[in-house]
Structure formats: structure tokens, C-alpha cells
Amino acid sequence: MITPILARQEGWNRQPEIVPDGEGELLEVAMGPHHPSTHGVFRMDVTLDGERIIKLKPVFGYLHRNHEQLGETMSYLAIMPYTDRLDYFSSLSNNWGYALAVEKLAGIQVPERAEYLRVILAELTRIQNHASSVGFLIQDMGASGTPLMYAFKEREKILDLFESLTGSRMMCNYMRFGGCRVDTTAEWLNQARKVVAGIPAFADEFEALLTTNEILMARTQGTGILKPELAVNAGITGPLLRASGVNYDIRKVDKYGIYDRFDFKVPLGEHGDVYDRFMLRLLELRQSVRILEQAFKDIPEGPIMDPKSKIRGFRPKPGEAYGRIEAPKGELGYYVISDGTGNPYRYRVRPPSFVNLTILEDMCLGQNVADVVLILGSIDIVLGEVDR
Amino acid sequence: MAVDENLKIEMGKQGVFVTTLQELYNWGRRSSVWPMNFGLACCAIEMIATTMARYDLARFGAEVFRPSPRQADLMIISGTVTKKMAPQVVRLYNQMGEPRYVIAMGACAISGGPFKQGYNVLKGIDRYIPVDVHIPGCPPRPEALLDAFITLQKKIDAQSLTGENRPRHLNPEGQGEFPVPEQGEHDLEPPSNTLVWPAPMVIR
Numbered sequence: 001m002i003t004p005i006l007a008r009q010e011g012w013n014r015q016p017e018i019v020p021d022g023e024g025e026l027l028e029v030a031m032g033p034h035h036p037s038t039h040g041v042f043r044m045d046v047t048l049d050g051e052r053i054i055k056l057k058p059v060f061g062y063l064h065r066n067h068e069q070l071g072e073t074m075s076y077l078a079i080m081p082y083t084d085r086l087d088y089f090s091s092l093s094n095n096w097g098y099a100l101a102v103e104k105l106a107g108i109q110v111p112e113r114a115e116y117l118r119v120i121l122a123e124l125t126r127i128q129n130h131a132s133s134v135g136f137l138i139q140d141m142g143a144s145g146t147p148l149m150y151a152f153k154e155r156e157k158i159l160d161l162f163e164s165l166t167g168s169r170m171m172c173n174y175m176r177f178g179g180c181r182v183d184t185t186a187e188w189l190n191q192a193r194k195v196v197a198g199i200p201a202f203a204d205e206f207e208a209l210l211t212t213n214e215i216l217m218a219r220t221q222g223t224g225i226l227k228p229e230l231a232v233n234a235g236i237t238g239p240l241l242r243a244s245g246v247n248y249d250i251r252k253v254d255k256y257g258i259y260d261r262f263d264f265k266v267p268l269g270e271h272g273d274v275y276d277r278f279m280l281r282l283l284e285l286r287q288s289v290r291i292l293e294q295a296f297k298d299i300p301e302g303p304i305m306d307p308k309s310k311i312r313g314f315r316p317k318p319g320e321a322y323g324r325i326e327a328p329k330g331e332l333g334y335y336v337i338s339d340g341t342g343n344p345y346r347y348r349v350r351p352p353s354f355v356n357l358t359i360l361e362d363m364c365l366g367q368n369v370a371d372v373v374l375i376l377g378s379i380d381i382v383l384g385e386v387d388r
Numbered sequence: 389m390a391v392d393e394n395l396k397i398e399m400g401k402q403g404v405f406v407t408t409l410q411e412l413y414n415w416g417r418r419s420s421v422w423p424m425n426f427g428l429a430c431c432a433i434e435m436i437a438t439t440m441a442r443y444d445l446a447r448f449g450a451e452v453f454r455p456s457p458r459q460a461d462l463m464i465i466s467g468t469v470t471k472k473m474a475p476q477v478v479r480l481y482n483q484m485g486e487p488r489y490v491i492a493m494g495a496c497a498i499s500g501g502p503f504k505q506g507y508n509v510l511k512g513i514d515r516y517i518p519v520d521v522h523i524p525g526c527p528p529r530p531e532a533l534l535d536a537f538i539t540l541q542k543k544i545d546a547q548s549l550t551g552e553n554r555p556r557h558l559n560p561e562g563q564g565e566f567p568v569p570e571q572g573e574h575d576l577e578p579p580s581n582t583l584v585w586p587a588p589m590v591i592r
Contacts, residue, residue, distance in 0.1 A: 033476055036425045036455040040432070041473055062473045063429055066506030073505070082502065088430035152440040170430065170527055384429055 026054060029369070033062045037140045037373035040383030044360075044372065051368045056361040060387050067388040071347035076102055076177070076314050079347065083334075084171040086349065087385040089132065090125040092162070093327040095175035100256060101323030101334035102177045106316035108309045114179035115258045116299040120192065121162075121174065122325070123288040123295070127199060128158040129328035129380075130239075130281040130288075131206075137278060137377040138210065141219055147210065154202045157195045164188060178309030189296060196292045203285055211279065220275035224363040224375035227272065234359045238330025238352050239284065240379055243269035243276040250326035257325075261298070262291045274378040281380075315342050329353050329380055351385040410549045417461075417487065418449075418544040421537075424460035425453035426480065429467025431494040431527040438530040448537055457483040462540070464533075465519075468496035468503055469510040471576050478568045481517045486557030486564070489544075491536050492519045495526045502526065515580035517566055 032043035041062035047055035067086065071079045083098045084091035096118050103110065110118075135151030159169045165188055166172040166181070174181050210216055226236070228244040241248055249266045251259040267283035269276030318340045324333035330352025339345040356379050363375050391406050399406045427435060439445045439453065454460045457480045469477055481490070492513055495501030500511040513519065520543060521536045528536075547555045556562035566584070569576040580587060 033473065034426055034457075034480055041428055041476075062470060062476075063468065064470055064472065064508050065429075065468055065503045066508055070503065070506055085430055085502070088433060148436075149441050152437060153442070156437070156440075156442050169529065170433065 024050065031372070032059075038376065039136065039381055042376075042381070042383055042386070044376075046364075046369065046372065048369055051370075053364045053367055053369060053372060056364045056372070058357060058360055060357075060383070063383045063387040065384070065388065068347055068349060072344060075342050076316070076344065077311060079344075080175070081171065081173045084173055085384055086351065086388065087327065087329060087332075087353065087382045088170060089382055090129045090328045091170060091172045092121040092125045092174055093325060093332065095172065096122055096257075097323055097325040097327065097332045098334045099175040099177055099323075100325060101321050101336050102316070104323050105319060105321035105336055105338055106177065106309075106314075108178040109306050110179055110257075111303045111306060112258075112300050113183075113302040114304045116295055117180050117184060117304065118175065118257060119259070119262075120292060120295050120299070121165075121172075123292050124158050124161065124192070124196075126288045126328045127285050128155040130285045131155055131202070133328075133377075133380040134206070134278060134281050137274075137374070137380075138216070140373045140377040141216065147206070150202070150206060150209070154199065157198070161188070161192050161195060164191070176305065176309070176311070177314065178306030179304045183304045189299070192292075193296050196289055196296070199289050200286060203282055207282060211282075216278075217275065219371070219374065220278060220378075221273060222271075223274045223367060223371050224378060225271065225273045226359065226363055230359065230362060231272070234362075235355050236330070236359060238327070238356065238380075239277055239280050240330065240356050242266065243280045244272035245269055250324060250331055254324065256323075262294050264290050274374055277378040313342070315340060324350070327352055329382070329385070330356055349385075349388060351388065353379070353381040353383075353385045354388075357381055357386055413549065414545050414547060418541040420449045420452075421462045421489070421540070421544075422452045422454050422460050423450055423462040423464050424457055424480070424484070425455045426457075426463060427466050428469065428473065428477075429496065431466035431497070434527045434530055435464055435466045435493065435533060438533045443530040443534060445534070445537070448534070448541065450537060457481075458485060460484055461487065462489045462491065464491045464493050465497040465513050466493045468501065469513050470508050471510055471571070472508065474510045474513070474516060474576060475568050475570065477513060478516045478566055482565055482568070486562075487555055488557075489520045489540055490517055491521045491523065491533075491540060493523050493533060493536070494528055495524060498522050498524065510576070512585075515585045516569060517581075518584050 027048045029046050029048060030043055031046060032038040033041040043059040045057040045059060046053055067082060080095060080098060083094040086094050131151040131154050135148035138147040162172055163169045165184055166174045226244050228246050231241050231244045232246060245268050247266060247268055252266060264287045267280050269280050316338045318338055320337040322333055322335045324331055332352055333350035335348040336344050337346040364372050391408055396406050437443060439451060445451055463481060492498050496503060497513050500509045503509040504511055521539050523532050523536045525532055549558060567581060569578060
């Protein structure tokens with residue numbers, strides 16, 4: 001557990017006023033569904049008193065693509081490519097969560113090398129997700145372009161790795177029940193080592209550019225404070241929860257896969273505002289680099305698929321299973337009920353973005369309307385996952 | 389009417405630049421197409437990647453993404469259009485000023501893609517608005533979007549200012565408003581705009 005020691009500007013903890021002052025009329029504004037800062041198609045019906053938010057009603061469903069209903073009509077394996085499109089920034093984490101749930105359901109073991117590959121890919125996904133989400137956050141703040149370009153420069157390097165291994169930049173569809181689809185080569189690992197070795201320098205550059213920037217501090221410190229009690233009660237997970245100071249990381253709690261073998265720390269925030277979330281993502285990025293370095297060192301030779309697992313005619317015994325992982329955005333869970341046929345009887349996704357979005361109003365009340373986009377950006381939502 | 393190429397070269401040697409109004413007009417339009425800052429789903433991320441340093445859409449004069457449809461020339465439908473979102477997409481298209489173009493990016497925007505079987509997914513945005521370039525892929529690579537963009541530029545270059553095939557914005561009888569579908573009891577009403585998308589003939 002490490003807490004960031006950060007400079008704070010004076011008066012960052014001023015209390016926002018929530019009650020309307022009674023002068024003038026209240027104004028209702030619909031932000032979205034076409035709004036450059038809503039990260040997709042998402043609408044917020046905000047009630048304003050001057051510049052201050054009195055009420056906020058999130059409206060979603062503009063990207064409802066029937067993920068769960070489609071899942072119940074197709075075979076277990078055919079759902080795998082659809083999970084890519086849930087949180088389209090981190091398709092490999094989504095694959096892992098679903099594979100974990102089905103492996104639990106059918107009692108499949110995963111070989112050692114495949115576990116290492118999964119850790120490597122999931123952590124690479126976390127790095128590119130955090131880099132770009134921080135870039136988008138700064139973009140929403142008005143720093144148009146430059147920080148996002150730095151972030152995407154790093155993201156492209158990681159996407160190249162994904163592409164050379166899985167054949168696709170974004171929709172990787174890489175994991176299978178009981179292992180992974182294709183094996184990696186020594187050259188790929190070397191290339192990945194090189195890319196990972198460059199990431200701390202990127203983080204240093206990014207921090208030097210931004211963390212002590214006066215405008216960024218003035219805009220983000222004290223904005224959108226989330227109290228730890230509320231966060232726990234609302235079921236918030238991921239960087240949003242840890243920025244409020246709650247030490248909860250499923251990699252440490254569940255130790256799924258082989259995460260008990262790695263030495264890494266869970267960064268925690270102190271104040272729970274947008275600035276802490278921003279810093280926390282950069283710190284998590286560095287911890288992911290630590291995990292990756294250990295994984296590159298220890299990755300063994302061997303098979304990547306459990307020989308007993310079936311690809312065709314896969315029919316698990318009747319039962320139910322819940323598999324969850326620490327996706328870059330929080331707890332990503334898959335709940336699968338099998339009735340013994342080739343397709344799941346019930347298939348349910350517990351998306352982190354959707355649950356994290358539920359406390360948007362609590363964080364926005366009393367803030368300026370310009371801060372809403374910041375707070376929304378700091379939650380780091382992906383609408384594919386919110387609406388499914 | 390095109391200028392004779394030899395005459396053009398000969399005049400160029402004398403320091404005189406000869407062109408037609410049509411060429412000049414199309415050159416101006418194709419060289420600064422401003423896309424709308426409008427992302428729908430997964431493909432939007434590839435669209436953003438296209439504008440970033442590596443693929444650099446600015447080389448083609450299209451780096452200025454405008455959040456307002458009134459200032460935009462090009463709408464990139466980047467992702468799944470759901471039945472809840474389709475009226476908004478058509479309304480945004482109606483709000484764009486002429487000349488306006490549409491690129492349908494990705495399998496979902498073309499036909500519903502992998503989500504075609506879903507009850508809430510529109511099976512292609514070309515049912516409601518005219519689409520100039522379709523790019524297949526799920527999601528298409530940034531190079532594919534660049535290719536679509538070059539295709540669109542070629543299309544703009546080939547447009548004539550007069551005659552039968554002149555573009556919609558130069559035709560006083562050209563259609564400006566496209567009917568916005570509404571949520572009906574079971575589906576969008578109407579299910580498609582028959583002027584834009586003639587329903588396929590079913591042969592039994």
C-alpha cells in the first residue's frame with residue numbers, strides 16, 4: 001500500500017453549496033447524447049442554478065446492444081468475441097473475466113504458461129487503458145490534443161504488440177477456456193520487454209508535464225469528492241474506490257490466476273477527488289510495469305491449452321459460476337448459469353463502469369457545470385460496458 | 389468542362405495558372421473537410437487513433453473535429469447505431485449544413501454487424517440517411533479510415549457543378565431534410581426511408 005504525497009493548492013477543500021439560493025430560475029440542460037465529453041452516447045439531464053448543479057439525472061441505453069440476450073442464444077465460445085466489445089479499451093481483460101467464469105463452471109485447469117500470458121496481456125491492457133483514460137481526462141479539461149497524443153503514442157506501441165500476437169488491434173478475442181488461442185514467440189516477448197521498459201519514462205514525462213500544473217491542480221483538487229463510506233455502500237470498485245482510500249484490489253483479495261506470485265503494491269488516494277484519481281492511475285501504471293517485469297522473468301515454457309478442454313461441443317454440467325477480475329475500471333464479473341446445453345441458460349455481466357456511474361450525481365451536486373465533464377472523465381466509463 | 393492539359397502546361401511555363409471554377413471549387417472543398425466530433429461505439433476509438441500523431445488525419449486536411457453539426461461537413465458514423473440512438477443520428481445529420489457527407493465506419497454502421505440479431509440494433513444507418521463511403525471491419529483499422537477518406541476526396545473531386553449529376557446542395561430541388569424516425573410500438577417508424585434505401589426485393 002502506497003499513498004501519493006502530493007502538493008495541494010490552498011483552499012482545495014472548500015465545501016460546495018447544494019441548496020439553491022432561491023434567486024432566479026432553475027435551468028434544465030440535456031448534456032448529450034451527442035456531446036464531445038460524454039465518452040460515447042450518454043445523456044445527463046442536469047438542473048442548474050446559475051452555474052451550480054442542483055440535480056443530475058443520468059440517462060443511458062443509447063448503446064444497448066443486447067449483449068446478455070445474444071449471449072443466451074449462442075454457444076459458450078461464441079460469446080468470447082462479444083466480450084471484446086464490452087469495454088472496447090480493454091478487450092483482453094474482458095476475455096479473461098469470461099474465461100475465468102466458464103473455467104470455474106466446467107472445472108478446467110489453466111496451464112502455467114497460459115496464466116503468465118494472461119497476466120502479461122491483462123497488465124499491458126491496464127497500462128494502455130490508464131494512459132488513454134488520463135489523456136481523455138486532460139482533454140476534457142480543455143488541454144486539447146497534446147496530452148492525449150502522448151498517451152496514444154504509448155497506446156499504439158502496446159496495440160502493435162496485441163496485433164502481432166492476436167491479429168487484431170482492439171478486438172483481440174485471445175483467451176479460450178483452459179488457456180489461450182496462440183502461443184507467443186521469444187521475439188514477441190523481447191519486443192514486449194522493450195516496450196515495457198519504455199513505459200516508466202513515459203510516465204515520468206507525463207507527470208513532469210501535468211501533475212504540478214497549476215491549472216490542472218486548480219481544476220481537479222477538491223472536485224468531485226467521493227467519501228469512502230459512500231463508495232463502499234454504493235459498490236464502487238477499481239481506481240475510483242482506491243482513490244477514496246479504500247484498500248480493495250481483487251488481484252490482492254481473490255488472488256485469481258497467479259497474482260499471488262507477484263510483488264506489487266496497491267496505490268491508494270487520500271482525498272477521493274479528481275486529482276487523486278488522476279494520480280492513482282499513473283501510480284497503478286507503474287505497478288503494472290513491476291508486475292510485467294516479474295512476469296517476463298518467470299514465464300515458463302510449456303503448453304498453453306489444457307488438453308482436456310473441448311472447443312467444439314462444449315457442454316458444461318448444470319450449475320452456476322461467478323468469475324471476477326480486476327479490470328482496469330474495477331470489478332468485472334461474469335455470472336453464467338448452465339443447464340447442460342451448449343449455450344448458457346443465463347449470462348450476466350457485472351460491468352464496473354455501470355456501477356461506478358451510479359454515484360455520478362452525488363459527486364456532481366454543488367459543482368460547476370464545467371466540472372461535470374471532468375468528474376465523468378475521472379470515473380472512466382466506457383458506454384459499451386455501461387449499456388451492454 | 390476541363391481545361392486542355394497541354395494548354396495548361398504551356399500556360400504554366402509562362403507563369404499563368406489556368407483552371408476551371410469547378411476544379412477550384414472542388415479542390416477547396418475536398419482539402420478541408422471538417423468531420424463532426426461524434427463517436428458512437430468501439431470504432432470511435434479507432435477514429436480518435438486516426439487523428440493522433442501516428443496516422444495523422446491532418447495530412448488530408450481533416451484534423452479539425454467540430455463538436456457542433458452546424459460547423460461540420462462530414463459525419464463519421466463510428467459504431468453501432470441502436471434504435472434509441474437512430475433518431476438522434478438523423479437529427480444531427482439534418483442539422484449539418486450542405487455540402488455534407490457521411491462515412492459509415494465499421495460493420496455495425498453498415499449492417500448491424502455482430503449485433504445484427506439484437507432487438508435494439510439498427511441494421512445499417514443507410515436505411516435513413518445517404519451514405520457516401522462504407523468501410524467494413526470490426527473495427528476498421530485507421531488505415532481503412534484514411535482510405536475511406538481518400539475515396540471521399542476523390543468523390544468530391546469528381547462532382548460537377550451543373551447538369552443532371554450535380555450534388556444535392558447545388559440542386560434547388562435537392563432534399564435537405566430527412567425524416568426523423570420515431571419510436572413506434574415495436575420498431576422505429578418508419579422502418580426505413582424508402583427514398584434513400586429501397587427495401588430489397590424478396591424472391592421466393
